[in-house]
Amino acid sequence: MKQLFEELLSVFSLERAGIYLGVLFICLVLEIIFIGWENCSLKKIINLKSNTVKLDIFSYIFKVSNFIEILGFIFSFGLSYVIADILGMPKTNYLQEYIGNIFIQNIIFILILDFSLYWIHRFLHMFHFLWEIHKFHHSAEEMTIFTTARLHPLEIAINSIVFSIPIYLIGVPAESYIFFIIFTSWLGHIQHSNLSWNFGFIGKWLFISPNSHRIHHSTSKEHFNKNFGTVTPIWDRLFGTWYELEGESKKIEIGVSQDYHNLSSNIFRSYFLSFKGLFLKILNKNENIRTK
Ligand SMILES: [Zn+2]
Numbered sequence: 001m002k003q004l005f006e007e008l009l010s011v012f013s014l015e016r017a018g019i020y021l022g023v024l025f026i027c028l029v030l031e032i033i034f035i036g037w038e039n040c041s042l043k044k045i046i047n048l049k050s051n052t053v054k055l056d057i058f059s060y061i062f063k064v065s066n067f068i069e070i071l072g073f074i075f076s077f078g079l080s081y082v083i084a085d086i087l088g089m090p091k092t093n094y095l096q097e098y099i100g101n102i103f104i105q106n107i108i109f110i111l112i113l114d115f116s117l118y119w120i121h122r123f124l125h126m127f128h129f130l131w132e133i134h135k136f137h138h139s140a141e142e143m144t145i146f147t148t149a150r151l152h153p154l155e156i157a158i159n160s161i162v163f164s165i166p167i168y169l170i171g172v173p174a175e176s177y178i179f180f181i182i183f184t185s186w187l188g189h190i191q192h193s194n195l196s197w198n199f200g201f202i203g204k205w206l207f208i209s210p211n212s213h214r215i216h217h218s219t220s221k222e223h224f225n226k227n228f229g230t231v232t233p234i235w236d237r238l239f240g241t242w243y244e245l246e247g248e249s250k251k252i253e254i255g256v257s258q259d260y261h262n263l264s265s266n267i268f269r270s271y272f273l274s275f276k277g278l279f280l281k282i283l284n285k286n287e288n289i290r291t292k
């Protein structure tokens with residue numbers, strides 16, 4: 001019990017917080033340079049007018065401090081920790097054994113994890129009860145860079161469990177995993193910025209751009225169930241969920257209809273209501289698959 005408690009506390013890592021805050025600083029500056037003060041995240045955060053922005057800020061603080069991991073542990077009744085701990089000890093080292101080049105190892109590892117993330121994300125939209133958890137992320141009505149951290153702790157727990165499976169099966173060097181975390185956190189910050197960037201050819205084939213991810217948050221029906229990818233658009237292209245934006249992303253409204261999250265800035269209320277929604281949906285067996 002003492003060891004478990006110590007390990008849980010060890011998730012408060014200064015290095016992780018440093019990475020997040022460094023990336024945040026760069027993205028905030030990029031927004032000010034490229035889109036100006038009026039529409040940038042920093043202005044929205046300083047003004048602190050709307051509940052949606054306040055919920056983003058709480059989410060970000062929980063993420064940077066890693067308090068979200070503790071909440072994920074509690075909300076998954078310890079399951080996320082136990083499974084991730086067991087699976088986190090790879091029985092094989094296939095990746096290192098068969099591929100000597102660390103660069104290629106990283107590419108393969110990113111593709112495998114990104115493929116897993118794509119399908120988790122699709123399931124979070126597909127099933128009514130899982131959507132109740134993921135809806136918290138989509139309930140953001142104004143995009144701020146902080147929206148990248150706006151995730152229900154149970155979603156974080158699900159991600160860490162699913163992440164552990166490929167690590168267990170193929171064996172992954174610690175450096176590759178750290179690289180993946182830094183890379184995806186950078187991409188996540190940029191994707192939730194107000195920069196109207198599509199990354200050109202790179203955005204079409206290699207990395208999901210802010211414009212593409214804004215489509216995923218859109219309130220327009222034609223954009224529902226599109227652009228699920230986290231790192232690369234190839235899974236969306238391969239599985240028929242890719243949507244390419246023509247024109248400006250600034251005009252796209254974001255959020256979800258009939259939402260209750262932004263009625264208050266109390267993040268624990270949001271966590272609780274998501275849970276309540278999840279259990280109500282599980283009990284209602286008639287509703288099976290959702291369309292957004
Ligand atoms: Zn989504």
Ligand SMILES: [Zn+2]
Pocket residue numbers: 137147148192213217
């Ligand atoms: Zn998002």
